[in-house]
Amino acid sequence: MRLKDLGERALLAKLAPLGYPEAAPLPPGDDAGGVWAEGVAWLLKTDGFLYREVALRGMGPFEVGFRGVAATASDLLVKMGRPLGFTLGLFLPEDLEEGFVLELVRGAAEAAKRLGAFLLGGDTNAGVEVALTVAGYAWAEAPLPRRAFPGDLLYLVGDRWGRTGAAIWAHYQGVDLKAFPQIREAAFYPLPRLGLLALAGLPRGSLDSSDGLAETLWQLSETGVRVEVEALPLYPDVLALAKGEAQALEWVLYGGEEFEAVLAVPPEREGELWARAQAVGLPLFRAGRVLEGEGVYFQGRPVARKGYDHFRP
């Protein structure tokens, strides 16, 4: 079967178990993979993308390099992994200016630095268009899988919900984001949150949201639960840019590129969760709860699954 008929999700499900260790700290297909060594989980993650697919209007190579490290780091952090370093695998047209490449790598270095980590080299190859593959590794004492039990509370971490979707919409509509600095910042510099590590031991499970919140919640429901969303974060600037609440909700559910965390939290740990998040300045939003059953619902109505598929866009 050809990839465009199979689809990306089905392909990844077939690839994930190949060569994966049996006693790994996280199951195959989770946000990151890893091995145990000296009693600590060492996580490894790779994320690749085409420059033209992620460079919104106003973003340059610096922002795209920054975004590359951010995307990989998010998968590591949401597993409670502390990022140590990153490498860049670059495909570059031979006619490209060196200044472009230097800015790309400077942006990646800046994101790594803000996460207390480093760039550890990379590799360059000629290619017909600019493509990046970022790899990153991290260590985690207690890595957190994609997991939720009925009765858990559903939490969203961070403040980029809807904002990245709004920025992607503005890009395609040719709308200037000067008057919307938080939307611009969310899309241009989506730094994952080191503060997540302060929550260690509290959540039951966690997922990185990068293909859109709806897709992320569907992935959570596939672990064998029903996800009941009661409320979604609608920020004033997102509402101001949207033509009504329906569009703002669309951005929150289907925007993507958030690089934020979705948590399942046992109710008895809720107080401690708020206390620790507040101590490190981590934005939290209680979005709903996890029940027995299946599927994803928002205020009682089913949430459509419309994830992005690279092989049938």
Add this chain to the structure above:
Amino acid sequence: MRLKDLGERALLAKLAPLGYPEAAPLPPGDDAGGVWAEGVAWLLKTDGFLYREVALRGMGPFEVGFRGVAATASDLLVKMGRPLGFTLGLFLPEDLEEGFVLELVRGAAEAAKRLGAFLLGGDTNAGVEVALTVAGYAWAEAPLPRRAFPGDLLYLVGDRWGRTGAAIWAHYQGVDLKAFPQIREAAFYPLPRLGLLALAGLPRGSLDSSDGLAETLWQLSETGVRVEVEALPLYPDVLALAKGEAQALEWVLYGGEEFEAVLAVPPEREGELWARAQAVGLPLFRAGRVLEGEGVYFQGRPVARKGYDHFRP
């Protein structure tokens, strides 16, 4: 300046220090990067390539996946790093058959398994042609930099010298390799050598040879020494395929894709080196010595530097 004018080596020299840690276990630009953690060096390496550039006649996706992990693992092993796991970043045309991708990943998993390591997931994206970026990590108690002191002996590890160059020549000449199983094996399944780890503590420095032995020796000489090659390994099957010794030497010096190690060894450790190599079945070849000065010489004559450059092939 455009990349094709700047050249790959000059570009990599500018990129290597960006974001690199100050107190790293290996200097920027070495075969792998890394950080110290808990008294151990954690190494990270990325290597990317286009499928069509490495798939010789008779190689399929399995062999190319195998080659991908082998290339990255070689850089880790030659730094005395024990590989733990690898990820694959894949760019794939949407019309590609899923069976092709599965074979690619199975080949990568097989190489990882033979190295006592694992595949830890990956990422897929649409692309105009098949491109792979392999990332791998390893731990090393005493990572070995690119380094040599005057007086050191020059050693070549392994038995792929000249064979991979011969296979690449045979590919472009349309010559069948059925009668040359060791040449075919060297090019199709260039497994790096775990046995290198048995040499820990003996070599002064080491380099991975993948762009050709001459280029590798030039990189060694750039650390501030003169490399004096006295002899090169000329295997009977390589000589049998070559039109004379000159062509065989050309393959040894400029073949590339060996994924073998070049070592600088203090003379007083030579006996122990041979003993340990023999104990683990590691092929060794004493190729010459390191002197004060600069440049690379073979039996007194300068060795031309003709490394492969992705941006001006």
